[in-house]
Amino acid sequence: MQEYEITFIDKGVTAPAGVKAAGVHAGFRKDPNRLDAALVVAEGPHVTSAGVFTKNVFCAAPVQVDRELLEKHTAHAVILNSGNANAATGEPGLDIARKTAQATAQALGLAEGEALVASTGVIGVELDWGPFEVGIPALVNALSKDGGHDAACAIMTTDTHPKECAASFEFEGNTYTIGGMVKGSGMIQPNMATMLAVLTTDMPLGRSSAKEALRRAVNVSFNRVTVDSDTSTNDSVFFLSSGAAPVPQDDDEAFNVLAYALRAVCENLARQIAADGEGATKLVTVNVRDAASDTDADAAARTVANSPLVKTAIAGHDCNWGRIAAAVGRSGAAFRQNDVDIDIIGMPVLRAGLPCGFDEDEALKRFEADEIVIDVSLGTGKGGQARVWTCDLTHEYIHINADYRS
């Protein structure tokens, strides 16, 4: 992948020209001080949109509604609520998701179908219309360039802090910007939370370019985060372009730099999700290289990242190459055990399938870092590679997920 020069800026989803946002307390949550509804709107001469949604067979009502809407319409806005996921709610759930999208479009003066909807929180509980009745006008009223942070706060569930990112780059003498916000994929009592992300830009884009750039970026970012295994019922990533910046001359090159910058912003947000996994004390990055294929590398990296034994070892600051080797060995990736090298936080621990001595004190020192990097080479000579992010598995995870009833 070619590298371009991009600059991260201390902003969020509203960083691009033409993008406004808001976050308010609408009443989905009981605590009046907690924001629970967010709105992101792209205004400009050439609005484009794209979305990527969960592959879980159990998918929430808003996911089903958004898929329908995006087939026929361009989205200019996304309304999001936390506190209730509107999942496993049957026909009434679909009705309220459609009504929310419609009312939001209307309040913004958009055509029908131009607003999308997302929900996160408990599942299997009917979503009340009441809070939207208050929330939609309040959100439209609060829309501003400064509303990105409130929006990021309003979609939080078990997240310990809001997650935002923005970056800008020069192209053909003009500045373009990408913004984003996300909430994490941890799971929460009594049911499940989800991953929701909104990405924005001001670069004018074709519909298929927006879709392709988003697909690529999600594949190497949000799809590479695993906290407690996989997609939930509500996972949704939205991408809105206002088109408010100048139209680029060189379409192909504009797409390349946009895709590069979008990927960088999504990677940054994905790492924030992994680092803030439930009970996490460490961000864990698993790199697998020299696999027989990228697919094999992906299987190996995911098996390591999902292994409770690897994750508890990291929580215990234990340089446990055996658990990593065992996970790689059962991942389905093709390799020979005598070709495998493993490094933990830059220290060689396995070479050609055999353990190498390492300095235990040095290992303990390196485990103080916030990010633990595991590098595995399968030594097939074929060059397949993959990277996956996760977090360690701690008592706090068990506490969050098991103890609330006892």
Place this chain on the structure above:
Amino acid sequence: MQEYEITFIDKGVTAPAGVKAAGVHAGFRKDPNRLDAALVVAEGPHVTSAGVFTKNVFCAAPVQVDRELLEKHTAHAVILNSGNANAATGEPGLDIARKTAQATAQALGLAEGEALVASTGVIGVELDWGPFEVGIPALVNALSKDGGHDAACAIMTTDTHPKECAASFEFEGNTYTIGGMVKGSGMIQPNMATMLAVLTTDMPLGRSSAKEALRRAVNVSFNRVTVDSDTSTNDSVFFLSSGAAPVPQDDDEAFNVLAYALRAVCENLARQIAADGEGATKLVTVNVRDAASDTDADAAARTVANSPLVKTAIAGHDCNWGRIAAAVGRSGAAFRQNDVDIDIIGMPVLRAGLPCGFDEDEALKRFEADEIVIDVSLGTGKGGQARVWTCDLTHEYIHINADYRS
């Protein structure tokens, strides 16, 4: 599957005629009171053997040696040690595994290749010959019909108790018996433990019948246990027949009843493993039915059983159908969400994809049971089914696997 009448008896691996065993302290472990070497021997007019081994690419030296031996020879004996897994030990590890097999065969007056070898314990540490020098004669000397319990104790690692099972059945007016012992699949500091099982019988069997009966039994028992995800480097299941009971007349029917009884013994042992998973307080049985295929059912059941969210919910006595639905939904099994029913400990919690109210007090009462049963019907009309056993995920698991260094 046809049902036959079998009777469980309070014995272990030596229950069948012609089978002896022993367990001694040979010195693989420091504690002189802890048994760490076991021997099981089948003596009779028609000895047969079979083995099933880990599919992990990282497989231990004894696994490699046993695979070679079983291709050319019939095993009459298995020697097992705990404390060191002889895994990731390179050529020296293979040499010592071969030497152990050879010395054991010699000490028993068997031909070369007629004894197999198994190890469990730390990996990546060279296995000393010394303890075998003491242990092999001591084991041979201690061999007896009463030695099954000592043998079962000698192979324990993180197991909290030895695991034995035996059953007998009548066929053509004669009594036949199956015995077995197993150690669990939990993982332990500083590296990994494994699943080792020895099954025995006195029914005279052809080589291919023994192999096929074992393959079928393992597929629906040990291969359906998941504590922290999958096969380790040393997993091995051995099956020895002494042939000391009368030769059956009806070969086909004899195979059927033998396969049935072997499966019953293996299921019993598999459930013992799951119930004694590290930190476990509950045995969890996941049944999936009416999937599009048995393969789909298996994928769904395993995804539920491996889900840390499902397992922590059970530890927290939480009737959390949402986490079960989400796991099934991402398992890759084909179904429609509106066709799914879920029951937890016999209580309907989801019908046709929608939550049904249940009595919370009744749920808490039912969660007091030692075994938690989850039933999922995918409602495809195709009848695919699978059963998987696991355990809950508790603070104690994290304690065992993370805390030993801090």
